[in-house]
Structure formats: C-alpha cells, structure tokens
Amino acid sequence: MTSKALLAATALVALTLALPATAAELTVGFSQIGSESGWRAAETSVSKTEATKRKVTLKIADAQQKQENQIKAIRSFIAQGVDAIFLAPVVSSGWDAVLKEAKEAKIPVVLLDRDIDPSGKELYLTAVTSDSVHEGAVAGEWLAKAVAGKQCNVVELQGTVGASVATNRKKGFDSVVAKNANLKVVRSQTGDFTRAKGKEVMESFIKAEGGGKNICAVYAHNDDMMVGAIQAMKEAGLKPGKDILTVSIDAVPDIFKAIAAGEANATVELTPNMAGPALDAIMAYKAKGTVPPKWIQTESKLYTAADDPQKIYDSKKGLGY
C-alpha cells in the first residue's frame, strides 16, 4: 500500500467519523409510553416518518406503560450517547434523577404529548404538547358559529372522570358557552372515552330529552364516544349531523368516515405529529444553538365536511389508529 493510498484511507475514515456531528445525521432516542390507544400507535408511526424525512435515526423504546421501563430506556440512550432524547412521560412525577443524568451527559431532552411536574422544568429543553383547554374552545367556537345565534341545547359526553384531558376539554368548551347566551349545556355525563359507554349515555340523553327533540348538538370529549353516540341517534330514528349537530375531538379515522357520510359535522385534531416540531427544535438547537421556547403548542386544527373527509380518512387509516 502506497503512502498516498494510506493517507486517502485515513482521510476517509476521519470523514466518516466526523459525519455524525453534522445536523443531517442525528440520532434521537424516543422513549414511548406504549401502544395503549390507536392515537399512541399513530404517534409512533408518524414519528418514524418525520424522522426519516429529516434523515434522523430514531430509536424507539416501547415502555409498555411502565415508568421503570422508561427510566431504563433513557439510561440506555445516555449510555449509547444519542444526540437527543424524546420522552412521552407515562406519569408526571419521578423523573428528576434520570433527567439530571441526561443533563450531566449534555443530552437535551424533549417531552412529547405530556408535561411533567414543574419541579423538573430546568431539566428538559422543551415540551411539545397540545393545549386541551384550547381544543375544547375550538370545538365550542365551531358550534357557536354553526348555530349562528339560534337557541341551542347541547349534551356533553365527558371523558373519564378525573382525567386531566377531560377536565380541560370541558373547561375550554364551557368558556365558549359562557360567552354565548344561546348555547346551553343541558346534560353532561361521562362516557369514559369509549364507544360502548358513549352509545349507552347518548341513549339515555335521547330518552331524557324528549326523544332527542330538545337536543340541538352533541359535544364529545373524544371521537370514539361520538361514534357510539351516532349509532344511538340512528337507532332512535334521528339523523345525526342534521337533526343533531356533532362536534368532537381527536380526529381519528372513523370520525372522517362519519363526516363523509354526513353523520358527523366537525372534529378538532389532536395531532399525532408531536415528533416533527420536536425534531425541528432539536436540529436548530444542535446546528445553531437556538434555544426553543419551554412549550411548543401543536395546532388544534378543525375539520368539517368541507375538508374532503374521505381523503383524510384514506391517509389516516394506515397510521395505526
């Protein structure tokens, strides 16, 4: 081997070694909660697509709803020397120790979808979450616009009692109701975020409100309960989407099927794309040292029949919902 060739080879090796330092080849470890819901599965698959789009290597660790698994995953990411860690925390407390380890290793941590206790604020770079109070408000504002000042009795299907998402989505909707004298929530009951309970509760609402004649709109804290409620309305001989307006939150594929069929009116999206904004923040931070704001709020987009629901259904159904 000539000395020239040796030099070239050394240069090549040096170049390869230097490559991971460039922004295009980041490695990010993602500690995902698990796959307890369709939305969670969609978030995982969207995260993979978003990472590939940006040429980032994403290592996903499924914690199967256990905090100790998440802590183990973060420790192993630190040992591997990843460039950044994404964490979708299963609970809000108990992260201080492991996040301190990440900070000492100078690995930035980004929280996805859920926040942690304020005590750990300085331990992570930023949190990418949706504002569930805002989601409720977007749903309320759509309804206020749709009824255009007419008197409207609303029945509400709440999420699981005590769940912060349910409390917040109620709060956001109530804030719009308070501003519009024509809107009135006449009944509110929990449907536990499930189709079966959504259907059962709607059946009782219909009977309690004059066979559904006194109901002008249904607001459900998630789409699954609304899918159940739509069945209950149809079985009672009512036309959901026409006799009774519907607005719900999450934007899962099945609600677009209902919107396309004219049986549902509107849904507010809880985007499964939390990783996209997080990756952008990390890449800017790594390349130019830009420190992102402590909270990156995702968009709560409203979808109605005007948004080509069939096309959205086709694009969403493969995501694992």
Added chain:
Amino acid sequence: MMQRLLQTRGLAQIIALLAILAIDRAVSPQFFDLRMQDGRLFGSLIDVLNRGAPVALLALGMVLVIATRGIDLSVGAVMAISGAIAASLADTYGLPVALAAALGAGLLCGLWNGFLVAVLGIQPIVATLILMVAGRGVAQLITEGRIVTFTAPDLVWLGNGAVLGVPTPVVVVIGMLIITGAVVRGSALGLLIEATGGNARASELAGIGTRAMILAVYVWCGLCAALAGVIAAADIMGADANNAGLWLELDAILAVVIGGTSLFGGRFSLALAMVGALIIQAMNTGILLSGYPPEFNLLVKAAVVLVVLLLQSPRFANAGAVLGRARQ
C-alpha cells in the same frame, strides 16, 4: 313478620328491583314509555334489559362457578378476546365462522381456567387472575391495539337487531337462561354442583366427579363470557380490546351476590342472579337519566348496593325486628 318476609328467598331482591325502578320513574317521568322504532321496542326499560345483557350473560356463567365455591375473574378479558376474534373474522368469513371461532376461544379459556382449578388445584381467584391479565393482552394482539370495525350485517344484528321487537341481546340472554336452567335444574346436575361447592371432599367420597363438575362450570362460564363479548362487539360494530368488558367481572360477581348466592358456594339461583344483573343495570340507567354530575355515579352505586345487601342480611332483619319490638 317483616323478618320472615325478608327471609323468603328472592323477595328482598324483587323488592329492591321494584324500588329502583320506582326511583328511576321518579327521576325520569318517561321511564316506562315504550314505542316501536324501526321494528324494535324503544324506551328506557328496553335500555335496561339491552344494556344489562352482557352482565346478565356473565352472571349466568359466574353463578355456577361461585356455586362450586370458585370465582372467575377472567370473564371481562374473555369478552375482549371473543369480541376481537368475531370482529376480525366477520367481514371475510361470515357469521358462522366468526361466531364459532369466538365461542371456541371462550370454551378454550374456560377449559384453561378449569384445568388450573380442578386439575392443578390452584385457588380460583389466583388461577383466573392469570387470564384476566393475560387475556386482555391477547385481545390487543388480535386487534393490534386498534378498534377493529366490521360491517357484516348478520353480526351487527346480534347486537342491534330484534326478534318480534325485542332486542337480540335480550333474546340471547333469555335463550341462555332457559338452556342453563334446563341443564342444571332439569337434571341432578345443579344439585351435584351445589354439593361440590358445599363440601368437595364429602361429595368426592359420595361418588360425585367433583373435578369434572368444576371443569364444566368454568367451561360454561367461558362460553357465556364469549357470547357476551360477541354481543358487546356487535353493539358498537367494532372490537375495542382495551375497553370491552373492562371491570365487568366485578359487576357479574356483584349480580350473583345481590342475587343471594353465597361466595362460599353450596347453593345458587339462576333467576335471582338475573334479577341481580337487572338491579345493577336499572341503577346505572337511572343514574344516567337523573342528570347528576358524573362524579356521583360510583357513590350512588355503592350506596344502593349497600342497601340491597343489608336488606338480605338476616342479622340486619333481626336487628330491625328487635328495634320494632322495643318501640312497642
């Protein structure tokens, strides 16, 4: 007088059911209104029967298990498994295959529980806890964690259809009650089950195949749970592995206990277990109709259950009688 009345078997349960229906009528004046809607009876009373069907089916299997001094915690998970299987197969293979596979899975689950309890001698609460935890995981594997929807009209009919105006789930419960009743009370089988629960060792010595008895009741319980799971899936036209049948094992046990069957085994009543299931559902529907904030749901439920159980307690009736005499 009062004391003797309350101790007449089944009277306390009937009184409790009537009282709850009366309360339902008070909170919701249209409670007993009935009309036909698309060839199906429609009204709150029908909701009670229809929504109570899954728990009634679970109770039908559970009551036999409890009569042998056992318990089956896995019925909710079995519901999730059978619902997932039926929903996954219905659109491609049709109802007969989907139903056979779902019920077959229920039988297998029951056989597994029965094997652990009867053959290996593991305590029922622990043995069935295994499937309670693992079963939901199995269901999630089948559905890949998503809600599997289907459109097969004959499976949808099982949840949403009607026979002569009566919702199909109610007809299924009545059918299963008649079959179970005919098998266990039309023969000596019921007596043998009670003997097994009363004293397994004595029964064994008396020549009763107690192992076979125990195995059989768990298999029957698995089958009933599978049927409940198919109905629950058919009702929402989809299988929700995360939530189908969640905590329903507790409602089923409650229905059996409210129906006066002792957890110590030795005696049971199928009909009163059905009344127990109706009491629970009449209460649930009443709570939904009442318009109270949902934070009170569980509190109201607990209070009602307490009152119903106190009504059945002989000591409570005795105390009442003593108090009554003191006042005279």
